[in-house]
Amino acid sequence: MNRFSRRNTSLRSLIRTFSWLTTAVVVFVVGIASVVRVQNALSSSQQARTIAVSEMGNQLAQHQQDTDQFAAQINDRASNLANLMQYFSQSPANYAEYAIDDSLRGNQYWYWPREAQNMMIQKDQITRIVLTMAASKKVFVATRDDKMGRLYTKYTLANALVATSPLTNPYTSIGVGTLRMTYDPSIVTAQLRRLHDTAAMQLLVFDNDGKQLWHYQGAGVGSASQQAVQKTVAATSSDDLARTLKPRYFVQVGNVSTGGYRVFAVVARAAVYAQIGQNIALYALLGGLVLAILLTLLRLIFRRYQHALTVMVGEMQVVGAGHLQERVTIPARNEDLQILAKGTNKMLDDINGYIYEIYQLKIDQQDAHMKALQAQINPHFLYNTLEYIRMAALDADQPELAEVVFSFASLMRNNTDQSPVTTLGDELGFIEKYVYLYQMRYPDRLAYQIQLAPALAELRIPKFTLQPIVENYFAHGVDFHRRDNVIEVKAHPVGDQQVIIQVLNNGRSLGPERVTQVNATITAQPLEQPQSIGLQNVFARLRHFFGPGATMRLANRPGGGVMTTILLPRQKGVAQRDESRDHR
Helix, strand or coil, X not given: CHHHHHHHHHHHHHHHHHHHHHHHHHHHHHHHHHHHHHHHHHHHHHHHHHHHHHHHHXXXXXXXXXXXXXXXXXXXXXXXXXXXXXXXHCCHHHHHHHHHHHHHCCCCCCCHHHXXXXXXXXXXXXXXXXXXXXXXXXXXXXXXXXXXXXXXXXXXXXXXXXXXXXXXXXXXXXXXXXXXXXXXXXXXXXXXXXXXXXXXXXXXXXXXCCCEEEEEECCCCCHHHHHHHHHHHHHCCCCCHHHHHCCCEEEEEEEECCCCEEEEEEEXXXXXXXXXXXXXXXXXXXHHHHHHHHHHHHHHHXXXXXXXXXXXXXXXXXXXXXXXXCCCCCCCCCHHHHHHHHHHHHHHHXXXXXXXXXXXXXXXXXXXXXXXXXXXXXXXXXXXXXXXXXXXXXXXXXXXXXXXHHHHHXXXXXXXXXXXXXXXXXHHHHHHHXXXXXXXXXXXXXXXXXXXXXXXXXXXXXXXXXXXXXXXXXXXXXXXXXXXXXXXXXXEEECCCEEEEEEEECCCCCCHHHHHHHHHHHHCCCCXXXXXXXXXXXXXHHHHHHCCCCEEEEEECCCCCEEEEEEEECCCCCCCCCCCEEEC
16 A cells, blocks of 8 residues: 555656646747747848848839930921920921921931830830920820820829839020829739738838838838828928837838839837737647646646556467467547557557468469469360361361351460450451351341551550450441441551541440530549450550550541540560451
């Protein structure tokens, strides 16, 4: 009793020690995970702002470069600026005549609406082209819907990605106008949405004069936060905007050298801290749940573990003494011991099964040996008997009967031959004898034709490739009440690489759904070892012998009947010839 008490006390102490260690480990892991999550969240937010500013800056630089290049094309010649003044001062018809007359005077033909149209076609990101001239109060505007544009008396751009470039007289260096091109922000918006940690981000773009051009809000930005940022922008210059926003927001500023743009990436600190707090709370909840489960399982396992293990060891000692029929008791609650007990019992079942299989295999081998001896004796006796009948028919002056006996004996010899491969010529010879027996049975009701290109006579194919197809005709398609039953077998090369074999008959046709079903069945993967040499088995053996290049399909003939087409890759070394021979 004292020993049991000490053992019980030791077990409780061990459980208590393991409980404290487990609690310490879980708390430590949750603490480390929380610290790492805070650092990762801040770093990820910083990285997202940096990438967003960089991506936006690259897009703005590219837009400004495209705008400057188009302005440079306009500034290239003074005649272009003069041409523009004519466009702003004349009617469209008069301007068109002016452009033509100007080209006749030796200048290059230059038609401003067409130039604007070409630019919008070349750069599909451009949404508007806005052109103003210092000497005119009108504004030219081209859009995606009106690429050649028109003149307006007043036009205002608001909250758009605008790139501006001046038009300067190349001789006087005096500014004569301004070119503005707006760009589709959807590309930048899509890029921002694909980035991680941009849901709570706002992106502000300012031009060189400090005017706000564009404001982007992530999916997680509320209207209150958006309005607060806009209110700060309205009351603060772009130079002081970052300093004003930083107490409540994480701010990343980027300056774009091309065009003088400034980009602000703004994320509310409260949103970042709230996300961090949610993650820490989740970690703490998971840690507490895991700790509770571990402590509970620890107590349950130690309570029954020792007893269950003692029982299992005793039963395994009995099995080890040679009593293979015994089995280990499976514990009720110890999962690891359940796995061990089930594995031991399965091993014992397998050992007994292997013993039985080895014994049964010896019996099956003896039976197979006896059947092989019988197969060697019985066919040989049958061939001798058929040959005796054929010779007797010849002696009785019955050549047709002798031919029938000879054909039947040949069929029997071919069927009992264990060789898995034959030649196309031998296969067709076997088919001819098979059909000949039906023709002798039903004279004047069946005709047949076999065509074989001599170059394919030695083509090696799996045995019984064509016989099941011909047999299907006599089993399902032929009608011996008719006198015009016909079956044809044709084999000829297709080019240098392929061979086509066709089996055609004029018997019963199949419905369209049945043809589709049969073709699907032929090419389907058999779920088990086939028990007959049907069409599915024929196709499987062709694929195994020739590879994936072998195909087989059924179709209805236009005049009635069924046609089976087999396409095979041609073996190397078989000469190609055009002659064929007929067997009737």
